[in-house]
Amino acid sequence: MRLNDKYTIMLISINNLHASINGKEILKGINLKVNKGEVHAIMGPNGTGKSTLASVIAGRDVFEVTSGEILYKDKDLRKLSVEERAREGIFLGFQYPVEIPGVSITNFMRTAVNELRKYKGQDPLPPGDFLRLMEEKKKLVEITSNLTNRSVNEGFSGGEKKKNEIFQMAMLDPILAILDETDSGLDIDALRIVANGVNKLRTKENAFLVITHYQRLLDYIIPDFVHVLFEGRIVKSGGKELAFELEEKGYDWIKNEQEV
Amino acid sequence: MEPDTNKILDEVTQGEYKYGFVTDIETEYAPKGLNEDIVRFISKKKNEPGFLLEFRLKAYRHWLTMKQPGWAHLQIPPIDFQDIIYYAAPKKNKEVTSLDEVDPELLATFNKLGISLEEQKKLAGVAVDAVMDSISVKTTFSDTLSGLGIIFCSFSEAVQKHPDLIKQYMGSVVPYTDNFFAALNSAVFSDGSFCYIPKGVRCPVELSTYFRINAANTGQFERTLIIADEGAYVSYMEGCTAPRRDKNQLHAAIVEIIALKDAQVKYSTVQNWYPGDRNGVGGIYNFVTKRGICKGSNSKISWTQVETGSAITWKYPSCILLGDHSVGEFYSVAVTNNHQQADTGTKMQHLGRNTRSTIISKGISAGKSNNSYRGLVRITKNATNARNYSQCDSLLLGSACGAHTWPYIQVENKSSIVEHEATTSKISEDQLFYCQQRGIDTESAIGLIVNGYAKEVLKQLPMEFAVEAQKLLSISLEGSVG
Numbered sequence: 001m002r003l004n005d006k007y008t009i010m011l012i013s014i015n016n017l018h019a020s021i022n023g024k025e026i027l028k029g030i031n032l033k034v035n036k037g038e039v040h041a042i043m044g045p046n047g048t049g050k051s052t053l054a055s056v057i058a059g060r061d062v063f064e065v066t067s068g069e070i071l072y073k074d075k076d077l078r079k080l081s082v083e084e085r086a087r088e089g090i091f092l093g094f095q096y097p098v099e100i101p102g103v104s105i106t107n108f109m110r111t112a113v114n115e116l117r118k119y120k121g122q123d124p125l126p127p128g129d130f131l132r133l134m135e136e137k138k139k140l141v142e143i144t145s146n147l148t149n150r151s152v153n154e155g156f157s158g159g160e161k162k163k164n165e166i167f168q169m170a171m172l173d174p175i176l177a178i179l180d181e182t183d184s185g186l187d188i189d190a191l192r193i194v195a196n197g198v199n200k201l202r203t204k205e206n207a208f209l210v211i212t213h214y215q216r217l218l219d220y221i222i223p224d225f226v227h228v229l230f231e232g233r234i235v236k237s238g239g240k241e242l243a244f245e246l247e248e249k250g251y252d253w254i255k256n257e258q259e260v
Numbered sequence: 261m262e263p264d265t266n267k268i269l270d271e272v273t274q275g276e277y278k279y280g281f282v283t284d285i286e287t288e289y290a291p292k293g294l295n296e297d298i299v300r301f302i303s304k305k306k307n308e309p310g311f312l313l314e315f316r317l318k319a320y321r322h323w324l325t326m327k328q329p330g331w332a333h334l335q336i337p338p339i340d341f342q343d344i345i346y347y348a349a350p351k352k353n354k355e356v357t358s359l360d361e362v363d364p365e366l367l368a369t370f371n372k373l374g375i376s377l378e379e380q381k382k383l384a385g386v387a388v389d390a391v392m393d394s395i396s397v398k399t400t401f402s403d404t405l406s407g408l409g410i411i412f413c414s415f416s417e418a419v420q421k422h423p424d425l426i427k428q429y430m431g432s433v434v435p436y437t438d439n440f441f442a443a444l445n446s447a448v449f450s451d452g453s454f455c456y457i458p459k460g461v462r463c464p465v466e467l468s469t470y471f472r473i474n475a476a477n478t479g480q481f482e483r484t485l486i487i488a489d490e491g492a493y494v495s496y497m498e499g500c501t502a503p504r505r506d507k508n509q510l511h512a513a514i515v516e517i518i519a520l521k522d523a524q525v526k527y528s529t530v531q532n533w534y535p536g537d538r539n540g541v542g543g544i545y546n547f548v549t550k551r552g553i554c555k556g557s558n559s560k561i562s563w564t565q566v567e568t569g570s571a572i573t574w575k576y577p578s579c580i581l582l583g584d585h586s587v588g589e590f591y592s593v594a595v596t597n598n599h600q601q602a603d604t605g606t607k608m609q610h611l612g613r614n615t616r617s618t619i620i621s622k623g624i625s626a627g628k629s630n631n632s633y634r635g636l637v638r639i640t641k642n643a644t645n646a647r648n649y650s651q652c653d654s655l656l657l658g659s660a661c662g663a664h665t666w667p668y669i670q671v672e673n674k675s676s677i678v679e680h681e682a683t684t685s686k687i688s689e690d691q692l693f694y695c696q697q698r699g700i701d702t703e704s705a706i707g708l709i710v711n712g713y714a715k716e717v718l719k720q721l722p723m724e725f726a727v728e729a730q731k732l733l734s735i736s737l738e739g740s741v742g
Contacts (some may be wrong), residue, residue, distance in 0.1 A: 020307050051736070058697055059696075060693055062689075082693065082697055083696045083697075083699050083700060083701045083702075084694035086696065086699035087699045087700060091697075092697050094694070097694070098688070098690040098694050099692050100691050100694065100695075100708075100712060101712060101713070102709075102711070102712025102713050102715040102716075103708050103709060103711075103712035104712075107708070108708065109700070111700055111704060111708060112698040112700055115700055115701075115704070116699050117698045119699070129376075151712065152694075160663075161632060168698065172699070174697070179498075241538050
């Protein structure tokens with residue numbers, strides 16, 4: 001079930017989304033609209049639902065959507081499986097990328113790339129072209145190691161794992177990329193490299209949801225909009241200055257405002 | 261709440277066993293049942309010399325005194341040994357000297373199995389000895405190989421042309437007294453492969469045999485003997501497939517390997533015998549005795565197996581490390597799905613000094629199956645400086661299957677080092693989700709992950725087999741092999 005390719009400028013529209021896990025409600029009415037070409041930052045204290053939001057958009061069935069809707073490319077996203085959502089251009093950069101021993105990154109990416117091509121009615125990429133694509137995208141995140149010899153995320157440092165997520169994103173060229181705390185655990189150099197990679201991939205046709213705890217990343221990936229997620233709801237939205245205000249005043253500022 | 265990985269795996273189980281078909285060729289059957297007359301009948305049919313008939317009869321009489329062992333972690337329905345036909349051969353009218361003369365139906369069978377005795381295969385450098393229900397149909401390359409002094413032919417042919425070699429080595433590694441099924445095989449073995457590599461010769465091609473059980477109620481009692489003389493090298497591949505049947509079929513083979521001083525034998529198996537249907541009905545019983553002796557110093561024997569078929573698998577390819585500095589290796593991937601059962605592993609017996617053995621066993625269980633690794637590492641008193649490394653891993657798919665490990669370690673020498681590692685794991689939901697989020701569906705993801713898990717073993721296989729094995733692993737878990 002292919003989605004409409006000529007959708008409106010609004011890429012994803014989340015309306016009054018409620019989601020639970022094991023009966024416990026985490027998302028309590030999320031409203032969010034993201035247009036093509038935009039970068040939205042989602043900030044908020046820990047345990048507030050940021051990763052849950054990312055997982056729900058990606059389609060992880062451990063979370064139950066109890067009410068509300070997600071429209072992606074003007075269609076109800078809930079009708080698509082996880083892999084279908086991925087093939088329709090949704091990419092999730094994981095906060096804690098899992099290891100898959102014995103599966104080389106090259107093999108993994110080639111499978112993913114060719115699945116995407118098959119979905120679009122294209123032939124698989126010939127091996128030579130594929131390897132060239134790998135080399136090109138590796139440069140984006142300054143990866144020098146031979147990925148054929150390395151299993152997916154096995155033995156990777158935190159920074160390497162995050163770079164690997166951006167590398168995969170570059171290979172798959174998604175339309176909506178959700179980066180879940182891509183900056184956590186990174187030193188300043190790794191942060192710069194990852195942010196550079198993301199910036200190079202920004203176009204008028206794609207959009208980014210950057211989930212972060214700290215303002216620091218947003219010095220490098222400059223958002224168009226900043227939203228604050230607190231206790232399962234977006235309680236504040238603004239431009240990039242909101243991030244600075246948060247940094248200055250801390251999340252307690254939000255907490256106090258909400259209590260009032 | 262755990263997402264229903266089990267449900268996903270259930271859905272993945274469908275599809276027909278893709279090798280299920282029968283060849284319609286006139287076969288000649290012995291009457292059902294086993295007695296001394298049948299043994300004599302078999303020997304007469306094959307025109308065997310006296311010593312071999314005597315060997316068979318001794319084995320048969322010994323078998324009568326034995327009982328089927330019951331110590332394995334297997335549920336084996338009682339086998340009626342009188343309800344089996346012990347000889348079946350397709351009628352051959354004359355000797356075939358070229359492929360044109362081979363029964364086209366037979367050739368079609370081999371083509372269906374993906375085996376071609378055509379020039380393409382020859383160009384690929386693989387010599388094929390195709391066994392069709394107890395008779396070897398054609399041995400290719402024998403002329404080419406004989407130029408090097410290499411003998412590669414059917415066991416029956418070896419009995420006729422090289423009886424002295426047979427007499428010297430047959431039963432020297434697996435005597436007929438060894439176990440119940442070895443005794444049975446020694447009495448009624450039909451055919452198999454024989455290979456002799458002379459001193460200092462490196463066999464230039466991968467040697468290969470394809471098996472096939474065609475007629476109903478015929479047990480396969482294959483017998484293979486490989487001798488690598490001093491300094492020789494050979495890589496041998498065994499791959500089997502069988503058609504779909506409702507009655508269980510007994511497969512009790514024997515493989516003996518002798519490696520003399522400085523010789524190396526590499527024995528690889530990809531096995532996907534009919535495993536029974538999704539409810540556990542039917543399927544092959546694969547009870548095999550495989551053993552190699554590293555007789556000379558510096559000799560080496562490697563066993564690599566990928567076992568995905570059979571209703572019940574019971575085999576322990578083993579090495580006797582007699583020569584000083586000899587090396588034994590065992591690499592195994594055993595997959596069980598639905599109601600399959602496997603009790604498999606190896607025995608490494610260190611007798612000589614400075615001997616080394618490596619055991620890498622990867623078990624994969626799915627469905628309601630049971631998969632056991634059983635291994636013995638034995639270091640005898642005089643085996644100074646022996647080294648063993650064993651790694652036994654189990655991967656469980658779903659929650660109704662079983663994985664078991666029975667490692668036996670017997671050490672009688674203080675200077676030896678024995679290491680044993682074991683892991684048990686499941687494919688995590690996180691791993692599956694990661695793959696799905698990259699656009700890879702569940703079935704493909706499981707295939708990727710399982711092949712990654714088995715990589716260390718698969719890379720030991722000769723190239724031709726490695727590709728077949730990878731596909732086989734994915735398929736056997738997708739369910740087309742039931």
